[in-house]
Amino acid sequence: MLRFLLIFFAIAGMLLSALVLQCERKKGSFNTVPRPASSPQQNGVFTPNERVGITVTPQPIRAMKPLHFQVDLQDDGEPESVIVDLSMPDMYMGLNQVTMKEIRPGVYEGVGIVPICPTGLTLWQASVIIDNQVAGDFFFDVQY
Numbered sequence: 001m002l003r004f005l006l007i008f009f010a011i012a013g014m015l016l017s018a019l020v021l022q023c024e025r026k027k028g029s030f031n032t033v034p035r036p037a038s039s040p041q042q043n044g045v046f047t048p049n050e051r052v053g054i055t056v057t058p059q060p061i062r063a064m065k066p067l068h069f070q071v072d073l074q075d076d077g078e079p080e081s082v083i084v085d086l087s088m089p090d091m092y093m094g095l096n097q098v099t100m101k102e103i104r105p106g107v108y109e110g111v112g113i114v115p116i117c118p119t120g121l122t123l124w125q126a127s128v129i130i131d132n133q134v135a136g137d138f139f140f141d142v143q144y
């Protein structure tokens with residue numbers, strides 16, 4: 001019986017550390033983005049790069065609350081898909097993507113939720129993906 005318990009806890013411990021490692025593992029895919037990130041943030045509006053702007057409301061941005069994302073494309077070009085990918089820089093937090101819907105030409109809307117990071121870090125990243133290509137990375141702080 002004791003041996004069984006020891007084995008059980010050993011396996012549980014291994015699973016737990018695997019989970020923690022996964023959260024802390026470096027994330028490579030968005031570090032090799034060709035476009036420079038832009039960040040300054042005013043009243044929920046993120047400075048657009050040459051191609052795309054993003055707005056997040058309500059402000060301040062909170063975890064575990066529905067967030068309204070709006071993406072504005074300067075040069076619409078009728079993309080097949082516009083996605084906002086939510087992640088943390090250098091940390092894998094699971095796939096969290098918001099599929100955006102076009103509400104007016106060049107303007108896309110969607111609702112997403114940012115989870116609470118177990119490390120307590122608050123910097124998040126929203127990458128706008130247009131037709132499977134990253135068009136812009138934006139950074140924002142989340143309140144837990």
Ligand SMILES: [Cu+2]
Pocket residue numbers: 023088091092093117118119121
């Ligand atoms: Cu995290």
